[in-house]
Amino acid sequence: MFEHATLPPPPRLPDLSQEGPFALFLDFDGTLVDLAPTPDSISVGTTLADDLATLSERLDHRVALVSGRAIPDLQRHLGSLRVARAGSHGIARELADGSLLGEVPAPLPDDATQALRDFAAAGGFALEQKPHGAALHYRSDPSLEPAGLAFAQDLAGRHQLEVKRGKSVIELVRPGVSKEGAVRAFMQVAPFAGAMPIFVGDDVTDEDGFRAADELGGFGILVGDRTPTRARYQLPDAAAVHDWLGL
Structure with missing residues (x-):
């Protein structure tokens, strides 16, 4: 059993803006939507895609979804995506305009x-x-x-x-696939380059994203309870994430 993490809540976005540009990397399941018994039974708010696009515009398009789900699956639940995204734990990466970031990954045998x-x-x-x-x-x-x-x-x-x-x-x-790789790839290109990375996620695979954010001068935000964790801050659930993001 994991012990309960006891981390402070993250600074407010307006306060972070005073310190300079930052980039948001957001997990999907358990972070932006509540977990469900099966991948297809999640409940997604009808305005979530539009809300994320608005948030991205406010941050000069420095927002990316980084999910274990494949990008087509994210689109099936959210509709047209107007933010950067990385699917399949970060190996498939697209910028907000849909252009590919990196090579086309190979499928499983x-x-x-x-x-x-x-x-x-x-x-x-x-x-x-x-x-x-x-x-x-x-x-x-x-x-x-x-x-x-x-x-x-x-x-x-x-x-x-x-x-x-x-x-x-x-x-x-495939070997080497991680959300850390996605964060590092986005942070090398505009509009993410030069910003402070913030990774928000709830699961063990998000620890890779926390590590990348931390090593690149930013931090991670854990959603829910889990230890050990590399996150610096904590939010209790997806509803709290929405409140923090202003969605």
């Missing part, structure tokens, strides 16, 4: 994807297939975790892949 599909169907997992990875969800039945983890680790070893853990999810990705 076909036989690995088929093995995951067969295992999920037989084992009671919800399979989330992505252009550049795949995830086994088991929020509806936490007892599935040991079998899912053992299978994923074996499959990863046979195909030179990596396993990423999250809240009731086990994911297979």
